[in-house]
Amino acid sequence: MTMGLSSSGEQRRSQLLRGVLDLCLLSLIAERPRYGFEFTQALAAGGLELISDGSVYPLLARMERAGLISSYRAPSASGGAPRKYYRLTEDGRAELTRGRDEWHAFAGQVGRILDDFASTGDDTP
Amino acid sequence: MTMGLSSSGEQRRSQLLRGVLDLCLLSLIAERPRYGFEFTQALAAGGLELISDGSVYPLLARMERAGLISSYRAPSASGGAPRKYYRLTEDGRAELTRGRDEWHAFAGQVGRILDDFASTGDDTP
DNA sequence: GCCACTACCTTGCGGTGCAAGGTAGTGGCT
DNA sequence: AGCCACTACCTTGCACCGCAAGGTAGTGGC
Structure with a gap:
């Protein structure tokens, strides 16, 4: 049977990753060429302890197929x-720039929603 | 023309939502009781123009089943x-608090990765 | 009685993170 | 020479979920 529903915290982490994992990889590649094993290490060093290589390699393959990296x-x-x-292609660099902007906008909006509404009911003084 | 993969921006938006949609709903409910139609409006007002009710209702049902809302x-x-x-249950309020912390930590880590590495190579011809 | 509107819910699809397992190249040790 | 440990890459099956589209139900105007 499945036992995956118990920890909503860990589960959310997986879901959060979905939107930014490709961007993080692009960003890491932008600094210098990297290989598969490096990514999990670099992300963990940045605080994102997460991904088995089983998530990274397929994503790299997808991005290469899309022409973002070579x-x-x-x-x-x-x-x-x-x-x-x-390493990054020019398309990849453009995608990184665009994606970074999208991320900042998104993060700002989410932060605002969480901040503006969450603490409105101040019944815990 | 390569049609299918061109909308990586819009696609990413969907993936980004996955991690925070439940949190946003909890936050909106925390302010005051709300019903289904309100959520899409409130989220759009906050800048997240996104979701058909087809995403919201199943999520609400899941969260109610999980005991986070009633x-x-x-x-x-x-x-x-x-x-x-x-409206929120006590579990829901606790989950909102925990999730908000997780989100802030996550957003900080991602922002750091995107900022620290992305602009290192400035070899645009 | 019928139609329009509000509101809620379900179905099929596509994309993807993850655990587990498999493949391949290198070098040390016996 | 042969074997084993290590590095590194890639694949498979599973489960989850946002989304578009469509269906159901209750209310009031004409």
Whole structure:
């Protein structure tokens, strides 16, 4: 049976990620070319402990198919399978800029809704 | 022409909503009891032009089933079918508080990732 | 009696995060 | 040479949910 409904907090986290995960990856790639394993580490370092690589790799594949990023192979620096590095295309950079604006607008609107209404009933002095 | 994938902006909006829609509804209900039609209007007024009632009603039903809100019927003030008003339970209020904190933390982390990395490479020709 | 309006709810679809598992390349150790 | 551990990439099946479209129900005007 399913047991997924118990923790609404963790569940919300998954849902929140949906809207911004691609943007975060684009942003990380914008700094410098990166490979799959790096993303989960970098996101966790930024406070977003989240994603199994099972979420990252399909998303990278989707974005490459959409022309937002391109990839090249390079040997691993620490002994192992060769890495697949991704870098931004111009479309990807444009999408990042647009997406960042969208995010800021969205975050502002949500914050306002949560702040304006949530504390109206002040029955907990 | 590549039609299907072009609306990544609109699509992202849908995905962004997933994480916060329940919280927004809770916040709106926290101010005062509301009924279904009000939510889309209130959210649109807050800048989130988004949701057909097809998204709101199932979510309200889910939250009621989860014990976060409770409902009662009242006759419509403007002639029509009776309205179903929702109000917060104590669990709902706690969930709203917790969710608001989660949202602020999450928004901060995402904003930091987008700001810290996105503008590093300025090699636009 | 019929129509228009308000309001609520359901159905099928598409997209996607996630856990788990599978594939492939490298080098150390015996 | 062979084996094992590690790095790294990718795929599969599942469950969730916003959305568009359509259906149901109650009220009052004509």
